[in-house]
Amino acid sequence: MAIRILHALDRLHETKKREVIHNTSRIHTWLHCYPKPGDKDDMHCHNGDQTFFCLEGECTMHFPDGSKTVMTPGMIALIHGGDFYQLENTGNGPMYLIGHRSGRSEDNKHINYDTRKDINKLPPEQRDRIRGT
Numbered sequence: 001m002a003i004r005i006l007h008a009l010d011r012l013h014e015t016k017k018r019e020v021i022h023n024t025s026r027i028h029t030w031l032h033c034y035p036k037p038g039d040k041d042d043m044h045c046h047n048g049d050q051t052f053f054c055l056e057g058e059c060t061m062h063f064p065d066g067s068k069t070v071m072t073p074g075m076i077a078l079i080h081g082g083d084f085y086q087l088e089n090t091g092n093g094p095m096y097l098i099g100h101r102s103g104r105s106e107d108n109k110h111i112n113y114d115t116r117k118d119i120n121k122l123p124p125e126q127r128d129r130i131r132g133t
Contacts, residue, residue, distance in 0.1 A: 009055055012096045020105050028105040032087075032097040034059075039095070040088035042130050043113035045081070050101035052077040058091030064113060084113050 006021065012031050022029040032052070034040070043064060052059070054071040061077060062068045064084050071077060079085065081102070089095035101108060109118045112130055119127045 008098050009096060012055070012094075016094065023105045025104055027100060027102055028108070029098065029100045030105070032099050034087070034089035034095040037089050037091060037093070041086060042119075043084055043086040044119075045084045045111050045113070046079075046101060047107075047109040047111075048081045048102035050079045050081070050099060052079070052087075052097045052099050055096040055098060057089060057093060057095030059095050059097060060088045060090040062086040062088060 004022075008031055011019070011021075012033050015031075016033050016035050018030060018032050020028055020030045034057075043062065052071070053076045054073050056073055059071040060068050061071065062085065070090065077085075087097075108120070110120050111117065112119050115130070119130050122130070
């Protein structure tokens with residue numbers, strides 16, 4: 001397998017979207033973008049351990065107990081599979097992260113906190129409603 005080198009921020013500035021950039025049987029890596037302040041996802045967890053590294057902007061991580069923490073560029077979140085969280089862009093512009101999770105992207109489960117269901121297995125209209133899209 002050939003080694004690929006890419007500039008994550010350049011790619012995010014160009015695409016302004018989530019994109020899986022590496023996917024093997026042991027790990028997958030993706031670029032994550034929340035383009036507008038206030039953009040957020042649902043409270044959820046995944047089956048695999050993961051990390052998020054903040055490249056640009058401000059990311060507030062919310063937790064089920066009501067606590068939160070703010071990540072700024074250079075900070076990393078280390079998350080165990082099964083731990084619930086929610087990401088929110090609380091900065092003044094786009095928020096860019098790079099994420100790594102154990103296992104293949106296709107084996108990833110996205111368990112919504114309220115329903116305790118894998119939203120990847122729901123019909124598109126239910127999945128979009130939960131994600132707020």
